[in-house]
Amino acid sequence: MDKSITMEEVLSIFKDEMTIMVGGFMGVGTPETLVSAVDQSDVKDITLIANDTAFIETGVGPLVVNKKCKKVITSHIGTNPETGRQMIAGELDVELVPQGTLAERIRAGGSGLGGILTPTGVGTAVEEGKEKIKVDGREYLLEKPLRADVALLKAFKADKAGNLVYHSSARNFNPLMAMAADTVIVEVEHIVEVGEIAPDEVITPGILVDKIIVQGGNH
């Protein structure tokens, strides 16, 4: 069961109006080859879920710059001025979510929870339109789960069954998003044989991974 696919197969997966999660934190841990594939495709009106919109030329930034998105759900847009410009111009719908809440909402989407009860954002603009639940005298926001049609992830190494390990701070949102999408595609630096990653060291089990591509594209 080799999960490697070609770039052509990757491209056939993307559809207009899809919700796509992309791993990474300011471009670190973002699958640049996969993002570039989306960017160069004809796909449009994506809902993008990512920690931040990175920079004009790196990370998920180009997807915003090249107007692939109709909506972005993210915690930070400050390093990519084009996101703010499109938002203010009414060209792009931006939902700003506290980073910890974003992580938990994705986790909830991937783990069958009905949502999360978080103290983060209580008393701020973030609570607008949301249900508040009191538990033992303290107020929490009910934040709803997030899921995607496709997750585009970056890992350091995969075995052919899709077991993943990550490298330093490039881990970030990748393991969470691996739980929360119908199709999970991972870009890796190395593919190794099954058995070469010790079971105690696997971070994302292969059962969550559908497709693997090597950085730069499979040959």
Place this chain on the structure above:
Amino acid sequence: MDKSITMEEVLSIFKDEMTIMVGGFMGVGTPETLVSAVDQSDVKDITLIANDTAFIETGVGPLVVNKKCKKVITSHIGTNPETGRQMIAGELDVELVPQGTLAERIRAGGSGLGGILTPTGVGTAVEEGKEKIKVDGREYLLEKPLRADVALLKAFKADKAGNLVYHSSARNFNPLMAMAADTVIVEVEHIVEVGEIAPDEVITPGILVDKIIVQGGNH
């Protein structure tokens, strides 16, 4: 900053009426030396939080058998007949919690969430006395966070800063409980120098660990 302590120091931590979480699944991944210390102490009226009550002679079983507990919060008591006997005789309060819900409640307690919204247990006796929350048309139980005064955990290896790695299925509830107690004491098979566990391989960061003891007791 060496977190190793002696058995005398461990014993000074336990107090009557404490809530104690203990890692393990049917005794596997349970810190037998620490459990034995509690068992042989004068401590009484403990509230014990553990996945199961293990067996008469192993795991957390002896804590029930020797009447150290006034209450047990657990998912399974079937392998330790003494738990059921005390429960039916009215000598022990037993709160049965679905295993996944138990894990999430501990995680919520350790991560500042107000509780969890789970579909597990809806339409069963588990929902009695609990708030039901509807999210997008589906019902979930609001299950409250769990915390403890002390967590007694088992890891395979610690460095002196308390970074932990676990071995095979002995991981189970240990990493979750490391988040959710005021004092976290870990029993390990080996203590190594700081730096000997690679940062990418740490499962429980040392900042969560207060005290370390080697299996069988420090010398």
Place this chain on the structure above:
Amino acid sequence: MVTLVPPQMAAKQIIAARVAKELKNGDVVNLGIGLPTMVPNYLPEGVNVILQSENGYVGLGPVTVEDPDLVNAGGQPAGVIPGAAFFDSGFSFELIRGGHVDVTVLGGLEVDEHGNIANWMVPGKMVPGMGGAMDLVTGAKKVIVAMEHCTKKGGSKILEQCTLPLTGKGVVDVIVTEIAVFRVTKEGLVLEELQEGVTLEEAKEKTEATFIVSPNLV
């Protein structure tokens, strides 16, 4: 049917073999203790499944090396296959509740025509606790109940309405016994298949629940 094994064992083998046919190549499967653990012995050629063990791993396999830390969800010594992965109990139930387990096979004390299942306690008699069973029946994509058709006293375990405390409400997809195979549908319980040598009359006689007979059978 002439057989060299005791009738009860034969029943279990018949059930396990039939459950095995419900599994597809690549399925992630969680097996309850007892009868369900026999299912992998009957997998057809070319069908490989990945076993999830709720105490914290995928890739459960036969014991290969002695490791006191490695047990299955019944606490028995276990092994792992190449490509296995260990994780904590929280993540294990993220997988289970989150629909990442394709099939769970578990025993039942009672099942009813509404897809309810009871298998975690008998009030006043046996209260082992639900363990992971409630999460499994709630979260697994397909719930197969593998059990003998009747109690030791001969009463039907497939009822109009469960009488014991439920493990899950409306969660069962398939019921496999040594008598028959039922599917729970919106229209009600459907008898899909009779085991070899069983007549429709026998199935009706031994089943309290009302069921529809699949057109394939008549």
Place this chain on the structure above:
Amino acid sequence: MVTLVPPQMAAKQIIAARVAKELKNGDVVNLGIGLPTMVPNYLPEGVNVILQSENGYVGLGPVTVEDPDLVNAGGQPAGVIPGAAFFDSGFSFELIRGGHVDVTVLGGLEVDEHGNIANWMVPGKMVPGMGGAMDLVTGAKKVIVAMEHCTKKGGSKILEQCTLPLTGKGVVDVIVTEIAVFRVTKEGLVLEELQEGVTLEEAKEKTEATFIVSPNLV
């Protein structure tokens, strides 16, 4: 005070040095971008803190080897000290929201006498997003705002009531500026300390918020 650095830089150094005194040996600390990152330079002898980086690790340190995968929460190249640990963003915020971070030091656009802080947007002008700031002010055991006392136009940043959208409500514990140190208490804002060479009159003049003067100061 005669100084060889530009006044604004001097202000930042004064603030960072004073914040450093709030930290205890062994504290787990999360530092916001900009001024807060200067704090470790001023830690007293014998005080070592463990830096948490919300993008996924504890044990942030200076760059030692080139690793494009290793950045701080501002996206800048970073390093780790021995004993560091990496984890995912979910776990990172479990630590933050769960009270496992002892202190967070962050800048502010506005702070008020109720302990409110605003530092994530200026409507119509600058909407970078809150990143991890809302979780940090909600979850960290101690929230220190490290900022210059006044805006570039000379207006007080310590107000009776914040006018900008809040990052957190009633969450601030300590405010350190180049003018003074305030603590937020149940009784209201308390002026605890004046920076060297600053008079009480100057502090009053530059602070819009009402504050109590600590008995230690009179």
